Amino acid sequence: MATLYGVGGSPFVRKVRVVCAEKNIPYDHEPVFPGQVDRKISPLGKVPGWKDERGPLSDSSIICAYLEGVKPEPALYPRDPYERARALWFEEYGDSALLGVFGPKIFFKKIIGPRFMGQQFDPAEIQKAWDEEAPPLLEYLESQLAGDWLVGKSFSIGDIGVATQFANLHQAGYRTDAKRWPKLAAYVERVHARPSFTTLIAEDDAFLALTEQR
Numbered sequence: 442m443a444t445l446y447g448v449g450g451s452p453f454v455r456k457v458r459v460v461c462a463e464k465n466i467p468y469d470h471e472p473v474f475p476g477q478v479d480r481k482i483s484p485l486g487k488v489p490g491w492k493d494e495r496g497p498l499s500d501s502s503i504i505c506a507y508l509e510g511v512k513p514e515p516a517l518y519p520r521d522p523y524e525r526a527r528a529l530w531f532e533e534y535g536d537s538a539l540l541g542v543f544g545p546k547i548f549f550k551k552i553i554g555p556r557f558m559g560q561q562f563d564p565a566e567i568q569k570a571w572d573e574e575a576p577p578l579l580e581y582l583e584s585q586l587a588g589d590w591l592v593g594k595s596f597s598i599g600d601i602g603v604a605t606q607f608a609n610l611h612q613a614g615y616r617t618d619a620k621r622w623p624k625l626a627a628y629v630e631r632v633h634a635r636p637s638f639t640t641l642i643a644e645d646d647a648f649l650a651l652t653e654q655r
């Protein structure tokens with residue numbers, strides 16, 4: 442049986458877990474924090490790490506692409522070269538652009554720092570990131586949505602890479618304004634309504650509820 446290393450609250454760990462759920466790939470989950478993961482599995486000490494009978498792997502994008510090769514159906518990477526490239530672009534957009542604002546400037550400041558590292562947070566600083574840095578990112582996604590999914594007619598790794606970042610945003614108490622970005626707000630709800638996401642979001646919410654008073 443494969444093992445996935447990394448706390449469920451990480452958007453990158455969630456990416457891998459959603460791919461496993463969509464493809465029905467079983468794994469053991471070791472919810473270790475970054476830095477606690479064996480460097481033989483994740484040389485940079487980041488989560489997620491993965492280990493199966495073939496050996497260790499790290500980085501969510503690498504692990505997800507590997508799992509697509511191991512279990513090609515249902516396909517999460519479009520076959521068409523251009524659509525595939527677009528799906529990888531949206532995955533990267535989530536991993537870098539969305540993460541850059543939703544992660545360290547919102548989720549980390551509001552949840553991880555105060556609850557797990559004894560840090561204070563300044564609500565005005567978080568609000569400023571949301572008010573000034575998030576809108577161009579949301580505007581772009583709104584402009585890219587023509588159907589149910591970001592690329593073509595099928596749910597893909599691009600949707601997973603984007604929607605996993607919104608799960609952390611929601612946990613920090615921020616949501617896309619449906620009046621300003623109606624397609625995006627509906628899209629995020631649509632992706633999060635998939636069983637692969639609902640189960641994990643419920644698990645994270647239950648865990649975060651336990652840490653609320655800390």
Ligand SMILES: N[C@@H](CCC(=O)N[C@@H](CS)C(=O)NCC(=O)O)C(=O)O
Pocket residue numbers: 451452453475476485486487488489499500501502536
């Ligand atoms: N590109 C990596 C990013 C992984 C990452 O940054 N994970 C965070 C947790 S959300 C981490 O381990 N941070 C610790 C660190 O940067 O040292 C991936 O896709 O897996």
